[in-house]
Amino acid sequence: MTTPLLTLITARSMDEDYAHVAQQRAASGAAPAPRTRPHVASLLAVAALGVMASVVAAQTDRQAEVDELSRAALTQQIDSRRDELRGLQAQVADLTAGNQAIVARSTTVQGQLDDLDTRVRRAELVTGFAAVHGPGVRITVDNRPGIDVNSEIRDEDLAVLVDGLWEAGAEAIAINDQRINALGGIRNTSRAIHVNGRPVNAPYVVSAIGDPRTLQARLLQTSEGQEWFALVSGLGFLYTPENVDDMRLPAAPSRDLRGVIELDADPDGQGGGEGSAP
Numbered sequence: 001m002t003t004p005l006l007t008l009i010t011a012r013s014m015d016e017d018y019a020h021v022a023q024q025r026a027a028s029g030a031a032p033a034p035r036t037r038p039h040v041a042s043l044l045a046v047a048a049l050g051v052m053a054s055v056v057a058a059q060t061d062r063q064a065e066v067d068e069l070s071r072a073a074l075t076q077q078i079d080s081r082r083d084e085l086r087g088l089q090a091q092v093a094d095l096t097a098g099n100q101a102i103v104a105r106s107t108t109v110q111g112q113l114d115d116l117d118t119r120v121r122r123a124e125l126v127t128g129f130a131a132v133h134g135p136g137v138r139i140t141v142d143n144r145p146g147i148d149v150n151s152e153i154r155d156e157d158l159a160v161l162v163d164g165l166w167e168a169g170a171e172a173i174a175i176n177d178q179r180i181n182a183l184g185g186i187r188n189t190s191r192a193i194h195v196n197g198r199p200v201n202a203p204y205v206v207s208a209i210g211d212p213r214t215l216q217a218r219l220l221q222t223s224e225g226q227e228w229f230a231l232v233s234g235l236g237f238l239y240t241p242e243n244v245d246d247m248r249l250p251a252a253p254s255r256d257l258r259g260v261i262e263l264d265a266d267p268d269g270q271g272g273g274e275g276s277a278p
Contacts, residue, residue, distance in 0.1 A: 125172070128181030128252035132172045134209045135245050137165075137216055142203035142238040151235050153202065155188040160231070161206060162186070164224030168215055170208040172249050176200040179252035196253055203238070212243035 124130030141161070143152050162173055162180055173180045175195045180186075184196035192199045208215065219225040232239045 128179045131251045133248040135212050136209035136247055137212055138242050138244050139206040140203050140240040144236040144238055155186045155193050157231055159186050160224050161228045164219050164222045164228055165208045167222040168218035170210040172209040174207045174249045176205055177250055179250055181252040184252055207247055
């Protein structure tokens with residue numbers, strides 16, 4: 001068996017170094033170096049290590065108690081925070097459900113408001129409280145020159161024409177830019193004609209929005225239209241109709257309702273009554 005090369009080199013290099021040093025001391029006449037007692041140094045090192053181990057063990061035990069207390073405190077805080085988190089999550093769920101309910105009610109209310117807005121606009125168009133535009137017929141009516149007072153156009157004559165236009169399918173009518181509606185009227189005050197309480201002068205321009213292709217023809221077929229054309233022929237009124245592609249009629253002047261009770265409502269304003277309109 002042979003010694004490994006690395007072990008051999010290490011062993012021999014150390015022996016040769018010791019031998020070389022011993023030869024130099026012998027040649028110089030110096031006494032050989034005293035031998036130390038390695039077991040004393042080992043005992044001291046072992047003792048120091050034991051002391052250090054004891055100190056470390058004591059510190060480890062003390063730190064273990066501190067770590068245990070810290071761990072317990074952290075566990076308690078985690079449990080507390082977990083309970084708080086559960087409470088907050090329950091509040092979030094309640095708020096989310098409430099918000100969804102509010103959104104649903106808001107959608108319902110918005111739909112009701114949109115429906116009411118549509119109904120209001122439709123009512124404004126029908127009642128004349130909204131400006132409108134569209135195709136129709138413009139009829140200019142005037143007294144013939146030199147006519148006597150008794151043969152002049154009067155309020156009832158214009159009312160006959162307006163009624164005939166309504167029956168013929170007109171959707172909105174104005175006389176000299178005064179919109180005709182249920183709260184207005186055509187009245188004579190002495191010789192002056194008032195529409196919606198405001199005076200209008202001849203020539204009278206009656207603007208009616210409707211289908212210009214059929215409005216004039218249907219006017220001739222109504223009883224009021226036939227009565228009107230009889231007045232035109234008998235009294236010699238100047239009558240000039242024309243179809244208009246787009247005309248604009250203003251809104252009727254607003255007036256406060258007085259003594260009106262909503263249909264299907266009782267006098268206290270609650271639904272369910274028969275209702276009346278005095």
